[in-house]
Amino acid sequence: MGFPDRIERTVELAHPPARVWAALTTAEGLAGWFGNEAGIDLQPGGSAWMKWNEEGFTAQMRVERVEEPRVFGFTWHIYGLPDDDPRRTYVEFTLEPAAGGTRLTVVESGFAQLPDEAFGEAVDGNTKGWASELAELADYLDAA
């Protein structure tokens, strides 16, 4: 059946990396396109949140990587699992300067963690398992 662990998207933005970086990593920026309200302590280990008023939903994030203006990563809860479930997915934004602006890639990984896997383990360094998922990912994306 193919259990997708990783979701990847790339978009070309006609704006310099510094501007995209601000949209991704500041409370004002995040509240401008992602949530209705947001807060962020921009440092590894810092906490961040976004609130969607209409849905009455708040996402709590933990900032993991801050390499301005190239890489911003955070973890968050897997939607639908109980609040006390330790499993989280890792979201990483990569900004690359491109002709006329920025190439932004977002990768969210960790959907296929084992239930008893310790928090954090699936996030770092577990690239071997993902490599075999990439072919399936390609099929998944093609089908989408």
Next chain:
Amino acid sequence: MPPDIEAIAEQVFVALADPSRRAILAALASGGPATATDLAGRLPITRQAIAKHLALLAEAGLVRAEPGERRRVRYRLRSAPMQVAQQFLAALARDWDSPLGALKDHLDRGAREPAAPPLHGTSRS
């Protein structure tokens, strides 16, 4: 041996593909642990068929039989496999296209114009 996450999810989806088993799981989820006889009283399924489905569900780890006298064994839903299936659904339900579209619009609009109310999971224009 670690559990095979895909095998666990598949068992959940196989179980859910059958309407009788869906009804049994739904009854256990909404009403709590029950015996095959209890379930036969609540569902339009014979006790024999229910017992067969419960045995299959127990084999797959989706329900657990609580110790008790024969015919009074109560079955309880096990949520762990459901949560594995939920992970799979979370991956399918994850929508990055809409937020990235919203980001693009947000940047293109510039800082001068007020932002429209952002909606999670729906595209904005």
